[in-house]
Amino acid sequence: MWTATILSPSHPSTDSPVDLGFFFDPFSVPFMARALTTVLVLAVASGIVGVFINLRNLEFISDGLVHAVFPGLVVGFVASGTDGLLPGALVAGVLAALLLTVASRRGVGSDAAIAVVLAGSFSIGIVIVSRETNYVSQLEQLLFGGVLTVTPSQLTQIIIVGVVAVVLVVITWRRQLFLALDPVGSRAAGYRSLPTEIVLNCAIALLVVAGSQALGNLLVLALLVVPVAIARLLVRRLMLLAPLAIISAALAGWLGLVTSFHASISYGITASPGSLIVIILITLYAVALLGHLLVERIRTARRAVPHTCFEHTGQHPVLDLDQDVSARRRWSARFRRAV
Secondary structure (H helix, E strand, C coil): CCCHHHHCCCCCCCCCCCCCHHHHHHHHCHHHHHHHHHHHHHHHHHHHHHHHHHHCCCHHHHHHHHHHHHHHHHHHHHHHHHHHHHHHHHHHHHHHHHHHHHHCCCCCCHHHHHHHHHHHHHHHHHHHHCCCCCHHHHHHHHHHCCHHHCCHHHHHHHHHHHHHHHHHHHHCHHHHHHHHHCHHHHHHCCCCHHHHHHHHHHHHHHHHHHHHHHHCCCCHHHHHHHHHHHHHHHCCCHHHHHHHHHHHHHHHHHHHHHHHHHHHHHHCCCCCHHHHHHHHHHHHHHHHHHHHHHHHHHHHHHHHHHHHHHCCHHHCHHHHHHHHHHHHCCCCHHHHHHC
């Protein structure tokens, strides 16, 4: 998987207790640098677009778009190899975004429409790719990606598609936010929701297309959903969601690539970088969830203490005295309300 020339470190070792070269040396290799650039581009794009996926509960639609892109990936790959991945996936993704948006507004339940598109498109892709002689290896590449094999031309395509997806969301940011937080108010204010929904679904489809080339069709969904879910556990301010999502996705991507590199070089273990990135993302989510639950439990306990102490003040003279003292000493309004 890795060549022998990679074994020699690019920087001399030092006596520092923390060898920073362990984390940075792998990216002196060109294909590792391209892989890191790809992951960072996807992290930025998914952090921005993923905010509205989370706010509008579009995780299932994103899953439908992920599977809808698969036939396009297969057709493009069969027709032109790796160079055909982007065009085929792009056509399939945009068509699926339009279809899902319109179907969900024409009396067809959105979940039903997504389920039909998901099952049908994925089955079509499997049928097409199974006609190839070496379809097992091709299917593995399409499903799980190859971030380490991203070529310079593919990296350019991913950057362009990612930028377009971000631009679509940024130029409609206010409308997207209004529709996500107050759909009824958005329509009452005269905003048409259909164009806004189409723009967002197309942006999601573009990001799925860009991510599928690197992480594969099955793993790209985690990059769309998990980073923002982590951010929502850590902060309540809306403007901090995207930065924290970007940081968590970039950190997971960086650590996943480094772990895959050293596992192969030092221990001879072939570990998929895309899978490791997703595992690290899930681990970060689990840590954030535990921290969130702990903080909420502490807050609940603090709020419960004054209520428990003073809810029976009429039955306890000592508590009556405490209540009187708190009033005369002009303790905080919050404490006075509690007593």
